[in-house]
Amino acid sequence: MTRTVLVTGVSRHIGARVASVLATDPDISRVIGVDTVPPSSPPLPSLTRDGGGSLGRTEFVRVDLRSPDIAQVIAAADIDTVVHMSLVSAPSRSTGRALMKEHNVIGTMQLLGACQRSATVRRVVVRSTTAVYGSSPKDPAVFDEDVEPHDGPGHGYAKDAAEVEGYVRGFARRRPDVTVSMLRFANFMGPGVDSPVTRYFAQPVLPTVFGFDPRLQFIHEDDAVEVLRRMATEDHPGTYNVAGAGVLLLSQCVRRAGRFSLPLPSPAFRVLGEMARSAGLVEFSPEQLRLMSHGRAVDPAKLAAELGWKPKFTTAAAFDDFLHSRGLGAVLT
Amino acid sequence: MSEPDRAAEILAFLRRRLNGEYEVDEFGYDPELTDKVLLELLRPIYHHWFRVETVGVKNVPEDGGALVVANHSGTLPVDALMTQVALHDEAGRALRLLGADLVYQLPVLGHLSRKSGHTLACREDADRMLRKGELVGVFPEGYKGLGKPYADRYKLQRFGRGGFVASAIRAGVPIVPTAIVGAEEIYPKLGDMKTLARALGLPYLPITPLFPWLGPLGLLPLPSKWMIGFGEPIRTDEYEPGAADDPMLVFNLTDHVREVIQQMLNELRLRRGHAFV
Numbered sequence: 001m002t003r004t005v006l007v008t009g010v011s012r013h014i015g016a017r018v019a020s021v022l023a024t025d026p027d028i029s030r031v032i033g034v035d036t037v038p039p040s041s042p043p044l045p046s047l048t049r050d051g052g053g054s055l056g057r058t059e060f061v062r063v064d065l066r067s068p069d070i071a072q073v074i075a076a077a078d079i080d081t082v083v084h085m086s087l088v089s090a091p092s093r094s095t096g097r098a099l100m101k102e103h104n105v106i107g108t109m110q111l112l113g114a115c116q117r118s119a120t121v122r123r124v125v126v127r128s129t130t131a132v133y134g135s136s137p138k139d140p141a142v143f144d145e146d147v148e149p150h151d152g153p154g155h156g157y158a159k160d161a162a163e164v165e166g167y168v169r170g171f172a173r174r175r176p177d178v179t180v181s182m183l184r185f186a187n188f189m190g191p192g193v194d195s196p197v198t199r200y201f202a203q204p205v206l207p208t209v210f211g212f213d214p215r216l217q218f219i220h221e222d223d224a225v226e227v228l229r230r231m232a233t234e235d236h237p238g239t240y241n242v243a244g245a246g247v248l249l250l251s252q253c254v255r256r257a258g259r260f261s262l263p264l265p266s267p268a269f270r271v272l273g274e275m276a277r278s279a280g281l282v283e284f285s286p287e288q289l290r291l292m293s294h295g296r297a298v299d300p301a302k303l304a305a306e307l308g309w310k311p312k313f314t315t316a317a318a319f320d321d322f323l324h325s326r327g328l329g330a331v332l333t
Numbered sequence: 334m335s336e337p338d339r340a341a342e343i344l345a346f347l348r349r350r351l352n353g354e355y356e357v358d359e360f361g362y363d364p365e366l367t368d369k370v371l372l373e374l375l376r377p378i379y380h381h382w383f384r385v386e387t388v389g390v391k392n393v394p395e396d397g398g399a400l401v402v403a404n405h406s407g408t409l410p411v412d413a414l415m416t417q418v419a420l421h422d423e424a425g426r427a428l429r430l431l432g433a434d435l436v437y438q439l440p441v442l443g444h445l446s447r448k449s450g451h452t453l454a455c456r457e458d459a460d461r462m463l464r465k466g467e468l469v470g471v472f473p474e475g476y477k478g479l480g481k482p483y484a485d486r487y488k489l490q491r492f493g494r495g496g497f498v499a500s501a502i503r504a505g506v507p508i509v510p511t512a513i514v515g516a517e518e519i520y521p522k523l524g525d526m527k528t529l530a531r532a533l534g535l536p537y538l539p540i541t542p543l544f545p546w547l548g549p550l551g552l553l554p555l556p557s558k559w560m561i562g563f564g565e566p567i568r569t570d571e572y573e574p575g576a577a578d579d580p581m582l583v584f585n586l587t588d589h590v591r592e593v594i595q596q597m598l599n600e601l602r603l604r605r606g607h608a609f610v
Contacts, residue, residue, distance in 0.1 A: 140455050141359065142458070209440075211439075211441040211443075213447075247361065249357055249361065249448075255351060255352055297360075
């Protein structure tokens with residue numbers, strides 16, 4: 001059976017890697033990548049490691065997901081698998097939060113609407129985030145997929161993701177014949193990842209919230225790509241946490257990076273975070289500030305049981321690989 | 334151990350700590366920091382200030398999941414710390430306590446609590462830890478026990494809804510009834526500054542013989558003599574896991590555990606004799 005896969009968000013690092021790895025699969029005849037911007041801009045130097053940035057034989061179509069054009073792409077190409085990666089985690093400096101929300105939520109609605117009308121779509125894989133669990137001192141220390149968080153996400157990326165998940169669940173109810181997989185990823189980590197979190201750790205001095213030492217979890221980009229590849233080529237319906245085994249405390253991360261932390265009382269941290277954001281340094285959204293206080297850990301056991309496979313990198317190994325690629329590391333050896 | 338070995342060991346410890354090359358579990362428990370630093374600070378208090386004596390340590394399972402259920406007293410949860418030292422040093426087991434959410438909202442304290450192995454008292458965390466085979470500890474009286482007046486000492490308070498019993502049944506682990514004698518006398522609570530406590534968002538603000546009269550010095554605990562007794566484990570593995578949803582059974586078992594602990598308290602208190610000798 002020949003298969004045609006649509007990958008959204010293909011102009012960013014993980015999306016590009018997923019598209020190129022699917023393009024090498026002999027069972028897949030066509031990979032169509034869509035995004036609002038062409039894949040070459042902005043060209044990240046780190047993107048080229050092991051050919052991650054090249055889209056291979058992926059056909060790129062420039063589509064604004066918020067417009068109904070995506071329905072035409074799906075109908076014209078007889079798409080049977082949709083991998084929806086196009087969730088933006090931080091507002092861009094020039095366009096701001098309103099556009100980010102439109103892109104995330106309206107974009108997903110358009111895409112799901114198109115999938116619902118399509119007679120060919122058989123499988124939908126959606127990238128979500130563990131941020132939907134929020135970060136609160138009143139919640140369990142470790143989340144599994146069924147935990148209802150005490151303080152759900154109230155704003156920003158996490159709220160977008162929670163709304164996207166709501167629409168995806170609605171779609172799964174209306175189209176029970178389509179296999180829907182929802183993946184809640186921990187923070188991506190690895191040589192090619194450029195995110196608020198990796199930018200944070202690249203700073204010379206790391207502001208932290210005084211009196212708090214959050215637990216953090218990472219998923220290595222290689223493992224994230226492998227999980228998405230498997231989800232796109234096999235049937236694994238359901239919602240899954242995707243994270244490297246174990247946790248790192250922020251203090252451990254700082255020490256491993258050979259950096260110094262600057263503990264600030266939480267109001268000062270908030271103000272500094274705002275200043276850094278407006279100065280265009282690191283983008284720290286309110287939910288990331290909460291993460292920096294209370295941390296979050298999820299249980300990835302359900303994914304391992306379903307796939308019979310575990311991420312190769314633990315949280316600590318993923319972080320060390322990132323540090324190594326950036327030439328960072330502990331002072332004492 | 335010879336001097337150079339000891340120095341090398343300390344250096345290796347410092348290097349591991351400075352480079353972040355130590356392990357914490359998913360709850361944030363840092364066994365090395367707990368053993369080498371936090372408990373080390375408590376051990377002189379344990380041995381020389383409270384002169385803690387333990388009874389029935391053999392009743393604590395050597396491995397596998399179990400639930401330690403103890404009485405709570407003393408205004409500040411010093412009894413939790415001393416029980417942790419007792420179980421770590423005498424039974425060789427890390428105690429994983431389920432604590433009030435107030436603790437986890439506070440800076441410093443919340444994260445020290447996680448690093449020393451404890452977590453929030455909620456069903457998910459309790460079940461997860463018991464499944465992993467940890468020794469979990471609960472104080473079912475909560476603030477009602479911790480903040481009770483001195484006149485009510487050694488009278489067990491209400492045991493809540495018995496959520497701890499339901500967790501033990503779901504995991505099929507034994508309950509180890511535990512009696513702590515001595516904590517009642519460390520900060521005898523004679524009165525309560527209720528209005529101020531409410532304004533500060535605290536469950537109570539005690540008046541003791543030394544606090545608030547002596548300021549920070551009033552936080553010095555009185556050197557009472559302590560005894561910690563571990564009773565024979567109460568099995569829960571003969572119930573079906575579904576029995577955890579049977580309120581009658583859970584209430585009965587909760588009452589049973591409470592009676593056993595009250596009896597142990599009475600016996601241990603007689604055995605100890607005078608509180609400060």
